[in-house]
Amino acid sequence: MTDWRAEMKQIPFFAEANAALKAALTEQEAARTYRRYVLEARKRGLRPLHGAERDTALRLRLHERASRLGWPKPKGGLHIFLGYASWNWEAVLPEALSPFGEVASFEWRSHGFAEERSDWLDHRDEMNAMMLASFRAANRRRPVDVVVGYFSGLTVSLETIREMTATGTIVCNFCFDDKLHFPGAIIGGRYSTTAAIAEAVDLNLTSDPEAISRYAVHGGLAMFHPEAASPRLHFPHDIPFVHDVSFIGARYGWRPRFIERLKALGIDVACYGQGWPNGAVTNEAMAEIYSKSRINLGFGGIGHSRKLVNLKGRDFETPMSGGLYLTQHNPELALVYDIGREILTYRNEADCAKIIRALLTDPEHAAAIRARGHQRALRDHTYEARWTNALKALGALA
Structure with a gap:
């Protein structure tokens, strides 16, 4: 990448425009692929x-x-x-x-x-x-x-x-x-x-x-x-909470803007991973972060797109580590969890902030979701x- 492109990506307006363009192209490609395979499957019976x-x-x-x-x-x-x-x-x-x-x-x-x-x-x-x-x-x-x-x-x-x-x-x-x-x-x-x-x-x-x-x-x-997830690597640590909300994952696409909007709504998120000030963490350190966070934030988007979602490794590592998991809504999550009882999902920044506030003011409810998510992960997702x-x-x- 040339220096001028890297510099342009540091300017918020251009960074968001670049991310929006990449998201649109990704979504168009996904739609074309879906239509092509539907037609081909129908043609072949x-x-x-x-x-x-x-x-x-x-x-x-x-x-x-x-x-x-x-x-x-x-x-x-x-x-x-x-x-x-x-x-x-x-x-x-x-x-x-x-x-x-x-x-x-x-x-x-x-x-x-x-x-x-x-x-x-x-x-x-x-x-x-x-x-x-x-x-x-x-x-x-x-x-x-x-x-x-x-x-x-x-x-x-x-x-x-x-x-x-x-x-x-x-x-x-x-x-x-x-x-x-x-x-x-x-x-x-x-x-x-x-x-x-x-x-x-x-x-x-x-x-x-x-x-x-x-x-x-x-x-x-x-x-x-x-x-x-492996229960040998991802397991609950008996340590006190340090973060109200944390996120582990790379800093790219619409993630930084989402985190900024949460902050504007009064929600601070401790972020770990490539591109964030805290930097990347080891697999061993991840389990500790999940355990010392009251809420673990997730993103299900593919690349720069918010519309295209898929299942992620974090969807299983976080509950396996005993963490309360709040992630972007994805219908596929219903295939592997009881949403609302074992994990929680949000639709947008305002919805996410509302759920976080409710969880922080009701620690018993949060603990029940955390426990059910961990039990489900141990039963079905090793x-x-x-x-x-x-x-x-x-x-x-x-």
Whole structure:
């Protein structure tokens, strides 16, 4: 970015105009993508499969391989191969899968591969070959039941996945970022998103409930699988409250203006994350901040848009840490929480300020919401609960 552009973004009027333009473009792209997939699905006579219908389709697809693998197996009896890149939270994945059995991992960044590098395409096939060699070694030692991938078209080829399934293993792949830019740009001869590999993956896991039909257009079976949280990392700390309201997340888009408007309404928010004066914090420090805040603020918007919303990791980390969670209203939250009893949502700045004032003047009501949110997170939103659902859908677990 040139210096003059950076300087312009420091001027409030231009910063807001830039954010509004980016939001409008993002919303237009999302609307076009939605219409395109609705029309394509209708043209092909496709509809999303859920629940029993999806599970029946999976059984038909997996019958021979599942029979050879001796499925279903007891929890703890599976052999799982995990392929992924660890940037931050992903480091928890081997531990998250360990309750289900032995986990063999290939984390490609630790082998010197990085998809953000300008020469990534020159090394992508090399990474795929090394991962396949690691998979084959694990499979020789003991047949791999399930490959769990954090793959995309940018990182892993259709051929790599097909070579894995040809051995008799079953592949599921998850994505938490497929609401926009789908099917994505063509990079190195294929789509950069999970659209490129959907047909070869046995079960595509997505945090966007509306994406299930998009995967169907690309030949894939998909299942709603939102983010989760680890109770080992995110747990209540027995410490006194320090902040009335806090927020953890990067400073960009409309967030700073929202925080400023809350302040004008008499609500001070302690902000942590990239771009805020308090700076970024570690995962360990996050749980402490959630615990020492009477109210934890959230934003559900995508990029610079307030209209487009999706589920976030904070939606699960905050209640798991025992924090009272007040976030931007998103209809998808009703799929994972009892809104009003376990978490709270706001519609705009004035609504947010009104809810905060009410909570601060009624600590018993706030404590009840905090406790119910924590109980729900422990019951339904751990990684173990999430992967239990996915592995049962596959038919892997007894």
